[in-house]
Amino acid sequence: MAAAKSFTYALLEELGEEHHLGCKCCRFNKGIDLPVPRKLSIQETTQCARELSTSIFKHWTQLNAIIKRFEGIIQKRWTKKGFKQRRELLVKAWPKISTTHRPDFENFRNSKKQASRSRTCHSEAYLWPYINLEDLQQKLPLLLFLNSRARNLPETFRLADLRAAHLGEGWIPDLDFGDIILCNKRDKEAFYKYNGVDLQCMLFQKKCSPAGYGKVVDRTVTRIAGSQLKYLARSTEGLLALEIQEGIYRFLHNCVNLVLHDIPPSMFFLAPHQPEPVTPSDLKPNEWPSLSNYALEAPYRVPQKLSLDRLKTLVSARRSMAEDACWMLREDPAYFMDNLREWNEHSGQKFKPAHCSCVACWNRIAGRMTTQAFVSLVCWGDIHDKLQAMPPIEVQIKRANEHRLRLSHGDEDRWSALYEVITNLREYSMLFLANGLPMSPRLRHRYQWTGSDEHGEWQMSSGSSEAERRVDQLFNSMKRPDLHGLHGVVQEFQYMLETDSEASHLIDHWVLEQFSDVALLSELTQSIDGLAPWFDVNKAAMLQSVISVETQVKEVRDLTIDLMDGITSVCKASELLWNPLKKQEFDYPVDKRHSKANVDQMIKAEQNLDMFWWSLEVALTDHSGIDLNEILEEQTSPPRELYRTPPYKEPIQLPTPQATPQKPLVEIDPNIQRSSEKSTLSPQSFQATPTKEKVKTRGKPAAPDPRRQPPPAEANNVATPPIEKVTISKRAFKIFQALLPSAKEVVQQRCEIAWDELLWAMDVVGLEPEKLYGSVWIFKPLPKDQQGPGKVKLDRSIQFHEPKEVRRGAKIARPMVRTFGARLRHAFGWTDADEVFECE
Structure with a gap:
């Protein structure tokens, strides 16, 4: 062979x-x-x-x-x-x-099996x-x-x-040999030797003939026509x-x-x-x-060309996730504190204990979390806008230069600007992953900081297991993608998660989220190579210094730099008028019984969260002139407002019904015989009696949750058209009832749901699930011709992170069920399950 x-x-x-x-x-x-x-x-x-x-x-x-x-x-x-x-x-x-x-x-x-060097x-x-x-x-x-x-x-x-x-x-x-115009053979030889290029190249112009498929030619003698560039390669x-x-x-x-x-x-x-x-x-x-x-x-398979529609679907869902994350950080104290604890677990300093209890460290961690959320929102929003403005691939190929085998200057600038934003965001995501993985709870005991205070690196200590060593090697290769290629390392990392249970157990949920972003950015970079030979990432890297590309990237690049520098400086300089160590001030009993004490605690936690964001925004505006509210409003579509819990209202006390003496049934109706008398009654003798409503006679009835009450009617009493409900099975209806509780029911604790049940229910209503890299699942709407009866008519997709615990048989926790429901409300306008679905 x-x-x-x-x-x-x-x-x-x-x-x-x-x-x-x-x-x-x-x-x-x-x-x-x-x-x-x-x-x-x-x-x-x-x-x-x-x-x-x-x-x-x-x-x-x-x-x-x-x-x-x-x-x-x-x-x-x-x-x-x-x-x-x-x-x-x-x-x-x-x-x-x-x-x-x-x-x-x-x-x-x-790595441990080194039988022979x-x-x-x-x-x-x-x-x-x-x-x-x-x-x-x-x-x-x-x-x-x-x-x-x-x-x-x-x-x-x-x-x-x-x-x-x-x-x-x-x-x-x-190389693009069509751009090389030299006078004589000697100049050509000197140019190629200076650039480290062989003097021979190979043509693959004749596709059906072995004589012309792989023909070796001397580029210093043979004139390479523009139509032959598509089939030209180095001899090696x-x-x-x-x-x-x-x-x-x-x-x-x-x-x-x-x-x-x-x-x-x-x-x-x-x-x-x-x-x-x-x-x-x-x-x-x-x-x-x-x-x-x-x-x-x-x-x-046959190599697939670049699919703009697929890229738009992936990026649109990721941008929507970044938008929801920023809003929930501002709106939900429970979500804010859960994320803050996750960042605290993965943000230990190099020369301090992993869990420092001072307020300054908590402010620094809150700054990192806020910076990552808003930089992701800005960058993913810019990538989304650039992809939406991208002309169809057929149009770009039609107006491309066939002689030089290049896209038009405008299309090249668009792809180069998109590639630079992707590259910058990938490096930024890798920075958080590089600092977070060695400090993760399951690996921090194996890492130690070597070198000086500023110039050093995390290194795994001796005595590590084979699974820990494998994670470390893939992690280091991901930080230096030039050697093995980022896309290949990402695929190997995903293969490790699916096949090596011991190594997969070392990767927690926070690290999986960061890896998912790196993997998606790697997928976008790999897709740009689908335009070859008209365009690839090498041409995109060479065109980044062009002025026309700089103008398309300057605004988002300057904004991300200002956000990173501004938030970091503000969080280091001030205490932000809050103290997360007082846990009772940030407890948010949203899933507990709707009582006065719980409602007052929820209002207090929301006020403390508002105080944090107010102090951060004021300090950031004074320091860098950046308005976070303006950024959030520009990136939000459609507009949305913060929800705040209304004050508690005492439930209406219903009157206790008076007990009345009851007469024997025989005196009321003489047709009814005594129990001792035997008689045969025909079915026509029974008449339907209205059922009595059960009235609570002991204690005070629970007050309805004002957050789940329907909005008040408008002054003009304009009748809104009824929503066409979709009939689904009882099994799927229970899942959506847990995600979107009915506004007519008294507030109850949300039930946990299985991850497989969520996937099945989303597929039933017309959102097809697909597993991406890491822990991300995307739910894509069916094509319009397949959105028939029993399917919800949708025009956008949504992404959810799969909790790591569900892989071991556990269900989705109640806080995450509430988060999923809030995202479904904003994405598709579903207020509650009763208004959108009906049970068979």
Whole structure:
């Protein structure tokens, strides 16, 4: 196979047993194990390219013919095979196949198992990380792999195959050769040598011919036309793409030959064509779509182009979550204190105890929490606005420069400005994650601060478990994404959360929330590469210094800097006229019985919270001239107002009914016989009697909750049209009653609900759940043509964080149930469940 002769890379294992470079985990952290380009002459490069391209089209032609005739048979036979049979077949097709998912990250998973310092991952693990037994043993991946590769030309996957490989230093992105205009050959050679570029490049212009697919040309002699730039690559990258594709098509061809072992080879070209079968679904009955499954199947499918609609949906839901977080911090004392305690748990100082009890430390922590909330609101709002103003992809490609293979200047500026805001927010989120994870309650005993007061870093102490070491290595790789790629590390982190229970237990809810933001920003960055070859993140990084891009980013960048500096300075300089150590002043018994004492305590807690925000806003306005109220109103849509608990009112005392002596029934109605007399009564003799209303005779009746009372009627008594209710099952109605209690009922303690029940109920009403990275779930509305009877007509999505405790069987706690209900009210205008839904 092609993997036996490494044309385009060199491996550490070639250095011998005594290399003195440390263990394999340390080598992987430094990038020493990753493939690097091998120096080849023009003759060697040309010969290798010719051999590889010929082998590619030989296997692709046979694979294409087989799939067009026998794909349905292959699907049936592969589905009926067990895991052991699939494993044996895959090993026969590729004897050195890797065993685990993403084997290029295997050194992160078994850091303690250092049997030999000379051993490292095989070359197959780096160049073909998606060809492994753990993934391909499943039902769907191999079928998707065969369908996409056999029914599409190899050129369709060239760039995707290069990006999927895990490469080391020495691989640089493609250059825009159309912009290089030099006078003579000597000047060109000097320019390319100065910039570290090879004198050869490779063309992939002829998609159906092995002679023109991977043709080596000398760029100092050959004039590269504008139409050829789309198919141009460095010679080392081009040769690497050929080697990867040759191994893929050889492997898939061997697989179909083993599955169709009883069919004569002559029938592969003589049998009649069959219609393309439908690919079976791999989702289980109680399983929801997830972004991790999508990422798992992506290397086996046709590369997807950038989808603006999907990006808008993800960003819109995240912006709405940031808006709700800011409002609830200002409105709800219980939500404010819960978040403050979480930030206190993850904001211990380097040279002080983790839980300092002074007011200054609490103010500093409150400043960090407030800064993160408002910076997220501003940045996600700006990303949302930029995506909404982005023209459709078809329009951008239509007005692009085909000769230079570039988008128009206006479109390039829009994408570059968007990329800079994403990059800045990602670095800001990583800063909180870098400071919060070592101080998390489950890991802080393993970390120690090394270095000086200001210049140092957190390091894990010796004696850590394998799970703790794995979390630390992935965390450090996420802080330095240039080596292994942020998107690959994010996927490996998510894989750890789903498969390693011990390591997943070390990550608490606060860290998961920060990781979810980093993962979503990584997904946005990865999606920009879907515009290649017209635009990618490398071009976006080069255009950030352009004046037209600076003008689009300057306002939001200056505002975020002012917010960070202003809030930090204000919280350090003043005490903000509050003291969170007096817990009784911030107790918010919203879920307890509606009594005078509880209502007075709620009003007092709200007043203390208002005092905190008032003092912060006054000090921030004097210091930086920033008005938080103005920022919040500009980012809020539709407008909303703070709710404050009205004063307690004594319940109306109903009169006690007087007891009246009752006469015997015989005297009232002579038709009724005594019990001793036997008589047969016909059904017509019974008449329906009105039921009596049960009246409370002891104690005072509980007062209705004024927060759940319907709004007072307007003066003009304008009749509002009735809302068309949606009929749902009794099981789903109970879930929404817990989220949105009825205003007609007396206040009761909210009940806890199971997370699976929430997912099912949201799907019933037309909000399809999908698992994103970390703890985030997005609930997307169905397309308008599918919003029929039994579904609520919606036009926006919403995101919820899954509580970590529910993974161990616990239910959603009452405070979070109340938070979810408040967000549903604002997002969709649902006041209570009785007004929107009705039970079957």
